[in-house]
Amino acid sequence: MTALPPASRPRRAALLSAALCAGLTLALTACGEEPPDPDAGTNGVGRLTAQEIETKARTAADAARAVRLSGTLVSKGGTYKLNMRLKGDGAQGSVVTKNSTFELLRVADALYLKADADFWTHAEPDAKPGSRPGSDSGGGDGDSEAAGKLDDKYVKVPRDDPSYKQLRGFTEMRALLRGLLEVHGEAGKGDRDRIGGVRTIKVLGGPKGEGGTLDVSLEGTPYPLQYARGGAAGVVTLSEWNADFALRAPSPAETVDYGRELPRTSE
Incomplete structure (x- = not known):
C-alpha cells in the first residue's frame, strides 16, 4: 500500500483553520437559535399591539390615586412649565409662564394661588389686598406696599372669578391625564x-409620532411615564404614581384677600 505524502504545512494550516471556523459557527448557531427576548423580565406589555398598550396605560392611570406631573405644555399660544402633585381631591405645585411664576394649592373646591411681590406688582398695578372691584386703590408707592402684603401669601380664588376655571385646570388629575394619554392618528x-x-x-401617534409619543412602563404596572405632544407642543413626565401626599388649607395667617379679579396667567 502506497503511503500518501504528508500534507504541506500551508495545507495543514488551512484545514485546521477551516475546522475551527466550522466549529465556531456551529457553536454560535447553537447559542443563537433564539435571539434574546427584549421583554424578558418585563410586565409583558411590549408584546401587545400599540392600541392594547395604550389601553393598558390608560386603565392603569385611571385607577391611580396620585401622580406627579412635570414638564412643559404649549396651549393657545402660551407656554406653561408645570410641576404639580395631583390626586382626586386636590393638588399642589407650581406653574411658570413667560411672564410669571406662581404656586397653586387646591383642597377639594377651595383653590389658592401664591406668588411673590413682583407677580402682583406687574399683574395688576392698581389692585390692593382687601380692596373691592372698582374701588380707588391709588397708585405709586401704594402699589408696591400692596404687592408686599401679597408676597408669599395665599390668595383664595373665588369660584366666580374668571381665572378660577383656568387655574383649577392645572390641578385636575383626571382631566389632565385624559388629555395627555391619547395619541392622535x-x-x-x-x-x-x-x-x-x-x-x-x-x-x-402616526408613523413618526407626529400625533404624540407615549412612553409606557415595561416594569411593574404599565403606567405612562412620559408624553411628548405632537407638533412640539411640550413634553411631560409622569412619576410618583400612587405616592400619597398631604393637602391642607392654609391658615388665616397665611392668606390675604385680593379683593378683585385675579390676573390672567397666559403669556
Missing part, C-alpha cells in the same frame, strides 16, 4: 427606551 409601536431609569415601550 393611527397608533404604532416605537422603540424601547428608559425614562427615569425605568424601561419603557413607545406608542406613536
